[in-house]
Amino acid sequence: MKILEKIKLWLSAERKARRERKAAQKVAALERESKERVQAREFNGEVYLCYNNVPLVPADGLSWDIPTTLAVAREAWLKWKEKEAGYEAHR
Structure with a gap:
């Protein structure tokens, strides 16, 4: 019986170590992805805070209130999308 208990404890420790390694790998992958996707x-x-190379907020906008920042980010995204598509919106 002692052999079975030792095997059970060993398997439990191995599973726990594997879960911890996978969690650490996930965290490292997310950190890497954030560095690749979020840029200036x-x-x-003008310098913008970008996500996936899409300009969202001008650098000076980081000190604005949230509604203003959100409105400017949406406008910047629209301008970028229009430029990417090769047309200017008629507003």
């Missing part, structure tokens, strides 16, 4: 880039002569 130049767009139309």
Whole structure:
């Protein structure tokens, strides 16, 4: 019986170590992805906070209130999308 208990304890420890390794790998992958996807880039002569190379908020917008920042981010995204599509919206 002692052999079976030792095997059971060993398997339990191995499973726990595997879960911990997988969790650490997931955290490392997310950190890597955040560095690849969130950047500061130049767009139309101004530096923007970008996600996947899409300009969202101009650098000076980081000190604005949330509603203003959100409105500007949406406008910047629309301008980028229009430029990417090769047309200007008629507003």
